[in-house]
Amino acid sequence: MAFSFNNGGHRGRRFGGPSAMSEINVVPLVDVVLVLLIIFMITANVMEFGLDIQVPKVKRVQNTTQDLPVVSISKNGESFLGDKPVNINLLAQSVRQRFHNATAVYVRADRETPWDPIAQVVAELGEAKLEVRIVTAPIDSSTRQPRR
Known part of the structure; x- marks a missing residue:
């Protein structure tokens, strides 16, 4: 016009x-x-979600729209808060600084990640009284393996 x-x-x-x-x-x-x-x-x-992390697949997934901080753990055990690397010992402090009112945190770990880094992250967040929610993906019915 x-x-x-x-x-x-x-x-x-x-x-x-x-x-x-x-x-x-x-x-x-x-x-x-x-x-x-x-x-x-x-x-x-x-x-x-630019990090290359393949989350574990499960039968049932609960979808949520909450905007919570995301801690990602790569295959080699590196931890990230959002897309920035973070020291596991300073993880809870970093979450509190960046997300003042956070009561829960999403944890995204690659399905090939060893259990030790995941346990350390969960323990650190638990000590800070932050609820931990594990990120998973639904199993695609076309790629489901038959039971043996």
Whole structure:
């Protein structure tokens, strides 16, 4: 939608000739900004879980929409708060600093992670009176292995 304000209701520069529109049409600008906004929103969601962690699969998964801090544990036992590496001994303190009102924490561990780093993270969070919620994925029925 473009507006043109001509002087005195005349069509052109003199009498009837076309005049150049001197206003900026902002509609294409708004379109580009909205597309960029959508791209950044999608990218932000992908970046949150950018670590390559294959969570264990279970039969039943309880879906939740709570926005809680996420502690990820990689295959080699490294711990991350969000996407930043964190020392296990300072984990509870880091959670409290970044998420002041947090009462629970999601723990995402790769299914090939040794049990020791997971136990250390759970113990550290438990000492700080933070509820631990383990992140899992549903078993895909097409890839389910038959029982033997």
